Structure formats: structure tokens, C-alpha cells
Amino acid sequence: MPLSYTATRDLLAQLGHNPKRFLGQNFLVDGNIVRKSLELAQVASGDRVVEVGPGLGTLTRALLATGAEVWAVEKDRRLCEHLRETLGALPGLHLMEGDAVEHPLAGLPEELAATAKIVANLPYAISTPWMVGVLSGLALPKRAVLMLQLEAAERYAAQPGTKAFGAVSIFLQSAYEIAPGHRVAGTCFYPRPDVDSYLLHLVRRERPFVFSTETQAVIRACFQQRRKQLGSLLRGVSGGPLPQNAAANWLDELAAAGFSPKTRPEAVPISLWQKLEAHCIRPLETR
Numbered sequence: 001m002p003l004s005y006t007a008t009r010d011l012l013a014q015l016g017h018n019p020k021r022f023l024g025q026n027f028l029v030d031g032n033i034v035r036k037s038l039e040l041a042q043v044a045s046g047d048r049v050v051e052v053g054p055g056l057g058t059l060t061r062a063l064l065a066t067g068a069e070v071w072a073v074e075k076d077r078r079l080c081e082h083l084r085e086t087l088g089a090l091p092g093l094h095l096m097e098g099d100a101v102e103h104p105l106a107g108l109p110e111e112l113a114a115t116a117k118i119v120a121n122l123p124y125a126i127s128t129p130w131m132v133g134v135l136s137g138l139a140l141p142k143r144a145v146l147m148l149q150l151e152a153a154e155r156y157a158a159q160p161g162t163k164a165f166g167a168v169s170i171f172l173q174s175a176y177e178i179a180p181g182h183r184v185a186g187t188c189f190y191p192r193p194d195v196d197s198y199l200l201h202l203v204r205r206e207r208p209f210v211f212s213t214e215t216q217a218v219i220r221a222c223f224q225q226r227r228k229q230l231g232s233l234l235r236g237v238s239g240g241p242l243p244q245n246a247a248a249n250w251l252d253e254l255a256a257a258g259f260s261p262k263t264r265p266e267a268v269p270i271s272l273w274q275k276l277e278a279h280c281i282r283p284l285e286t287r
């Protein structure tokens, strides 16, 4: 069971630790959300689970209690010390002090990534760079249950033709299906965040599509000026992140699907963005 609101406040005071806003330190104090996270992720004994930002160890403790093995990365030195003191003796915990953006899977050996799951109450400021890191990895975990700022979850799940649709929606939805999740009230955290939260549930696709860093750069460049038309956006990146001729070839494919060069990036469906990948691959000697 997680600590209550007052018990969390008292423990932090005892540790002499003021929650750091810039590290998104809003600790879970609601047992139902902890249970729901484990239930959605279908965590069972023997599972390998990655956790980002274990904080005071609320989720970590619950994960370990199922018999799962946990790889966790925490940036805050003081909280890491506390975790080592309180959970360090439990079997199955691999705790890393570090930055999750640099270690998206918390040091989990690469060969275990495809069979692993992620369960995390993410620090909201790093959710997108961390997510892009996971999606650029050599192997994708099979399931993820992530506490996010509601707006971020909406962007990740956004559909083409909407304002929230962007590069990260394309990268994420190409690799994962978005299963039903949960809106989470501010009262579930100490201190209460001043934004709404959402528990996002991701299930790896049977055939996940992973974009190369080159294609990611082209797609990101297109969405940085999302009000512009694709024709002129692609001229801007052609010869840079996009090989010569690639723009014309992809625009031909878009035309065949009924989209003109005047189309704005947000109107293009994900399946057509995936076709860009084949055009972005350069012969090895020109990379």
C-alpha cells in the first residue's frame, strides 16, 4: 500500500526533503492507482519491469511484491539513498542513480528489453524525450503503463487531422496500440500537481514500426512549422536530413493517396509517414 497523503508529507519532512518541482516530484498516495497500474500492465511473478523515477518507492515496492524483477532509474541522489536503505535488501531490484533520458530502460540489458514491461509515474518534464528514447531503442518493451500529464497523453494518442497530432503521435502509434487508460485526479498525489494526469496504457503492436533517427528528424522538422504546406517544408529539408529526390518520390506517393503538396503535415495519416522511411534510407557510403 502506498503511504497516505500525510504519511508521505511526514516522511519527506523526516528526510529533510522538499519535493522538487523541476524533477516532477509528485508522489503517488492512492492505493487504487497503484493497483490499477499493475493490473493494466498484467505484472506477474518473474516479469521484468522498468520503472522511471521510483521516488519514495511506492510503485517499486508494489512491483517487487508481485515477484517481478525491477530496473529503476532515479535522478535525485537523496531519494536514491532512501531507496537503497529501504528497498536495497529486497531481491530483484536493480537501482540506478541517473537520468532516464540517457538511460530510458534504466540499465535493463538490451537482450531482455523485448520481453520487459514499463510501469512508471513519469516526471512530466521528460516524458517526451524519454518516450522518443524508448521508441528509438533496438528492442521495444511489450507493454507500458505510464502516468502522464493529460495533455501529453492526448498528444501521444492524437489522430491525424487534429491540432494535437504531431511527430511523437506518429512515432508512438507506429509501435504501440493505445489501450483504454484512466484519468487520474490531482488528489492521488502529494504534493498535488497543478495539471491533470492520465494513466496511458500501451501494448506493443504485433509488427511495431520503428523510425530511423534520420526519418524522425525529417518528421520533427515538418511539425516544427506545422502551418506550412508539405511541398515547401520538404524543400527545406531536402539535401539535409532528407536525401535528394526523396521528397519528390514521397510526394508522388502522397498524390497517389489523394494528398497534394499543399497538404499540411497534421493531415497526413500515419501509414503514409511510414512510407517516408523507405525514401530516407541513404546508401551506406553517403551517410
Ligand SMILES: C[S@@+](CC[C@H](N)C(=O)[O-])C[C@H]1O[C@@H](n2cnc3c(N)ncnc32)[C@H](O)[C@@H]1O
Binding pocket: 023, 024, 025, 026, 027, 028, 029, 052, 053, 054, 055, 056, 057, 058, 059, 073, 074, 075, 076, 079, 098, 099, 100, 101, 121, 122, 123, 124, 126
Ligand atoms: C512523479 S514522481 C514519481 C515518484 C514515484 N514513482 C511515485 O509514483 O510516487 C517522478 C520521479 O522521477 C524522478 N525524476 C525526475 N527527473 C528524472 C530523470 N530525468 N531521470 C530519472 N528520474 C527522474 C523524480 O526525482 C521523482 O522521484
